[in-house]
Amino acid sequence: MENSSKKKRIKLTSDVKQIILIVAAFTIMILVFSIGSEYFLKKDNIITILISAVPLGLIAIGECACLVTGVFDMSPGMVASLAGVIWATLITQFGMNTWLAFAIALFFGLFSGAIAGVSTAWFMMPAWMSTYALMQIWRGVIMIITGGKAINMSAYPEFKVLGQTKITNSITLPILLLIIIYVIVYFVFKYTKFGRSLFIVGGNIEAAKNAGLPVKSIQFFCFVLSGGMAALGGLVFASRSASANPIIGELYAMQAISATVVGGTKMGGGKANIAMTFIGVLIMVGMQNGLNMIRLPAFYQYIASGLILFIAVMLQTSRQN
Amino acid sequence: MSKNKDLYILERMKRGSLDKVMTFLILIVEIIIFTSMRSTFLSYSNFHSILLTSVQVGLIAIGECICIIGGFIDLSVGMVASFAGLFAAVAIEQGAPLVVSILVGWLVGLFSGFIAGMAVSRLGMNAFITTYALQQIYRGLIFIWTQGMPRAMVGEIYKPYVRIGQEKVLGGNVQLPVIIMIVIYIIFALFMKYHRVGRSIYLVGHNHKSAYISGINVKNIRLFMFMASGFLAATAGMLVSMRTGSQQPFVGELYALEGIASALVGGTAMEGGKGSIGMTFFGVMIVYMLKNGLIMIGMPDFYQYIAIGILLFIAVLAQTKKEKK
Numbered sequence: 001m002e003n004s005s006k007k008k009r010i011k012l013t014s015d016v017k018q019i020i021l022i023v024a025a026f027t028i029m030i031l032v033f034s035i036g037s038e039y040f041l042k043k044d045n046i047i048t049i050l051i052s053a054v055p056l057g058l059i060a061i062g063e064c065a066c067l068v069t070g071v072f073d074m075s076p077g078m079v080a081s082l083a084g085v086i087w088a089t090l091i092t093q094f095g096m097n098t099w100l101a102f103a104i105a106l107f108f109g110l111f112s113g114a115i116a117g118v119s120t121a122w123f124m125m126p127a128w129m130s131t132y133a134l135m136q137i138w139r140g141v142i143m144i145i146t147g148g149k150a151i152n153m154s155a156y157p158e159f160k161v162l163g164q165t166k167i168t169n170s171i172t173l174p175i176l177l178l179i180i181i182y183v184i185v186y187f188v189f190k191y192t193k194f195g196r197s198l199f200i201v202g203g204n205i206e207a208a209k210n211a212g213l214p215v216k217s218i219q220f221f222c223f224v225l226s227g228g229m230a231a232l233g234g235l236v237f238a239s240r241s242a243s244a245n246p247i248i249g250e251l252y253a254m255q256a257i258s259a260t261v262v263g264g265t266k267m268g269g270g271k272a273n274i275a276m277t278f279i280g281v282l283i284m285v286g287m288q289n290g291l292n293m294i295r296l297p298a299f300y301q302y303i304a305s306g307l308i309l310f311i312a313v314m315l316q317t318s319r320q321n
Numbered sequence: 322m323s324k325n326k327d328l329y330i331l332e333r334m335k336r337g338s339l340d341k342v343m344t345f346l347i348l349i350v351e352i353i354i355f356t357s358m359r360s361t362f363l364s365y366s367n368f369h370s371i372l373l374t375s376v377q378v379g380l381i382a383i384g385e386c387i388c389i390i391g392g393f394i395d396l397s398v399g400m401v402a403s404f405a406g407l408f409a410a411v412a413i414e415q416g417a418p419l420v421v422s423i424l425v426g427w428l429v430g431l432f433s434g435f436i437a438g439m440a441v442s443r444l445g446m447n448a449f450i451t452t453y454a455l456q457q458i459y460r461g462l463i464f465i466w467t468q469g470m471p472r473a474m475v476g477e478i479y480k481p482y483v484r485i486g487q488e489k490v491l492g493g494n495v496q497l498p499v500i501i502m503i504v505i506y507i508i509f510a511l512f513m514k515y516h517r518v519g520r521s522i523y524l525v526g527h528n529h530k531s532a533y534i535s536g537i538n539v540k541n542i543r544l545f546m547f548m549a550s551g552f553l554a555a556t557a558g559m560l561v562s563m564r565t566g567s568q569q570p571f572v573g574e575l576y577a578l579e580g581i582a583s584a585l586v587g588g589t590a591m592e593g594g595k596g597s598i599g600m601t602f603f604g605v606m607i608v609y610m611l612k613n614g615l616i617m618i619g620m621p622d623f624y625q626y627i628a629i630g631i632l633l634f635i636a637v638l639a640q641t642k643k644e645k646k
Contacts (some may be wrong), residue, residue: 119634119638123641126641129637130634132633134630136630139623140625144621144627254457267447301461304461306454306455309454310458313450317446
């Protein structure tokens, strides 16, 4: 009895330490950038950061669900791009109703997730490999549909509703959507049967099987969730920018993985905190924004995001050891 | 007991040859399809151009094959190739002798392989993510250094360097990089088959615990794998700028994907411990004949993405279905 309570206390402190570390990194980032640029902490800029965090934030939810069960999903970037392209093409080429086209594009995301899910759960393919292949296939499809050019949608007012509706003076619908989804997912992860079983599958898949959990279905649903979130992220972005950009998703998968890992999701699976994932997303997006604010050229972002990812993985691994 | 053992060995032999049959089958089907659509596909000059364009990915596929056999993956190779090529080009520009500049390029490759290898073997970091992060860092560094501008290698000072990539040998029939690639393939195939270190890589990939117990220095073997991969990537990066006579900053963008695809199509097992350098060469041929053939029948180049994606999907699927039985 005493032994088990002691164990629990040690685990708790290590979790708390991790949260402190992430929040500290976040604070340091804010401090550095607000010293570097007086505009960084202005209200307008914070809103800008939040808006640009929306697609990445949504994708990070799906990625977090996949990582918790111990697999990577590499495809969300291209799923996001292709969903936007499908939405725009159905409207412009086929004259379809905006919201029907929206539903079809969203359904495509779920479908792509289902392919990845089936190949991982039932065909036992290594997830990152099959989703990588899937990503290449979607990339080709995007190029065939668009020829590499962005589709301009500024002539379609209904297209812009999702991304540009203002709730208050400065807060737009996507920001609200992001926050609502994060709150829902937070509770789903914490309190529902599905959410809790994710952690068990990631922590010890054999134990989960023995406990009678439908491991394969759970893995399958993780990918479906990831595909759906990716499509939603892509659709929100397309609507906000009033165009379907074929290459916008190029870096989403890796940024989302970085955000989740920076947010303390354990890479082998079994441990994650969706609130910290949100902080991770803010760190990634805030860093991009801040580097722009202090007028460093865009390619410093590559180095910064690479370094952040490297250090995050290093700290995580050293803690495990 | 002994009967069981015989059966087991027979089963393994069958499996091994099945992998090979499958690889050759894909290759033959590809050749038949493309030749029937374009009769020039099988001509010597086209075959030579397939070999020549496949040199850089061919070399990188060796590194990926070694890493995958050892149970890991190296995503950084593309940018390592670009980075090493850039260093060598700058060394030439500064008036360093040919040998020194090539050594500089190799050092860059070995050093980046060393970083990845230390992170994976000593710190136990996830290879997939680590090498991806390194790739981003190199990409940023290349950007800062070159501003994204290519470097043309014209002028007296580049002549000996570029000559290595453009010299024709064997009576003017074969360009030198093809010979270099084939020699490197032979060296590594023999190395993996007969050298102590090469054979240890198979053991480590198959079961690193039992490898450790049988006295293999697992950490050093893993370090070696990544350094070999970095070295080969650097060689590939230099050869491509020698051949084209220009240093493109992001030439290696797709090298990692194509190298991994080649190794897997050549029958290297995803879970480690199984694969061969010789078959990887045929994997490279499959990928590059596909690319070449699609262009010859007039498909736009983005169909290559879909084709390679599907190829990768099938190769992995075929492997995993077999493993399950």
